[in-house]
Amino acid sequence: MSDAQGEKGLKDNFMARYTGSRDKINRRFGQPIFGPSKALERRNFPPGVHGAKGRRKQSDFAIAVGEKQKMKYSYGILEKQFRLYYQKAVQSRGVTGEKLLQLLETRLDSIVDHLGFASTRRSARQMVSHGHIAVNGKKVSIPSYGCRAGDVVEVRDNPKSRQLGTNALEKSQIRPVPDWLTLNKEQFKGTLTRIPTREELNPVANEQLVVELYSRS
Numbered sequence: 001m002s003d004a005q006g007e008k009g010l011k012d013n014f015m016a017r018y019t020g021s022r023d024k025i026n027r028r029f030g031q032p033i034f035g036p037s038k039a040l041e042r043r044n045f046p047p048g049v050h051g052a053k054g055r056r057k058q059s060d061f062a063i064a065v066g067e068k069q070k071m072k073y074s075y076g077i078l079e080k081q082f083r084l085y086y087q088k089a090v091q092s093r094g095v096t097g098e099k100l101l102q103l104l105e106t107r108l109d110s111i112v113d114h115l116g117f118a119s120t121r122r123s124a125r126q127m128v129s130h131g132h133i134a135v136n137g138k139k140v141s142i143p144s145y146g147c148r149a150g151d152v153v154e155v156r157d158n159p160k161s162r163q164l165g166t167n168a169l170e171k172s173q174i175r176p177v178p179d180w181l182t183l184n185k186e187q188f189k190g191t192l193t194r195i196p197t198r199e200e201l202n203p204v205a206n207e208q209l210v211v212e213l214y215s216r217s
Contacts, residue, residue: 064213070205075104076125081144086214097207098198105201106192108135109143111153115183115190116172117165127168132161147192155188162188 058066072082089099104110109124112133118124125143127133133140134156135147147153155165165188177183180196 061213064209067205067207067209068213071104071203071207071210074121074204075107075110076122077144083214086211089211095198097211100211101198101201101203101207102195103146105196106147107143108133108140108145108147108153111147111181111190111192114178114181115153116169116175116177117153117155117188117190118168119171123168127164132156132164149192149194151192153190153192157188 068082072079077085085100085103086096089096089103092099105114109118109121109128112118112124112127113121117133118127128143128145129141131139131141132155134154135145136152139156155161169185177190178196178200180192180194180200181190182193183190
């Protein structure tokens with residue numbers, strides 16, 4: 001996949017995204033894939049008639065597939081696009097699993113979420129796709145846009161965009177901004193100061209199992 005950004009970057013297919021119950025997915029995997037879940041706190045077992053009887057022992061392959069699904073759900077991307085990220089990670093220098101996480105975490109929607117301009121990654125995707133975000137002073141409406149070190153991400157200077165940003169920042173006050181980002185709340189701007197290391201990330205899944213799964217296919 002080319003390093004070219006913008007219109008030549010990875011495209012999102014919103015119509016094909018998962019739009020079902022997020023609580024159901026959280027309970028299936030036993031962790032908050034989509035963020036804090038009260039339903040998961042109340043019923044920490046898989047959904048379904050037999051869910052309360054416990055989780056069945058899975059094969060190594062099934063576990064790896066589950067880890068891949070968790071990452072896809074968390075970042076809101078489809079199989080074809082996820083495989084493209086894997087292929088780009090393989091072609092990059094360094095540890096493939098770490099490169100995969102870095103590509104996902106530096107997507108524009110992920111950056112918008114981390115900065116607190118949106119309360120969830122899903123709302124961050126919507127905010128970007130609806131034209132409320134700019135990168136280096138230019139509007140970018142592609143959630144999968146790949147940000148680079150030094151890029152400045154901001155909420156566009158218009159009443160509707162700033163109101164959305166203000167509401168989100170108020171909700172996200174208790175969330176710390178990652179060390180690899182800097183935030184200027186007054187100006188509604190954030191900067192990707194550097195690409196994060198594996199130790200600075202908190203993935204929802206075991207990326208190494210995902211890499212091993214793809215390497216066998």
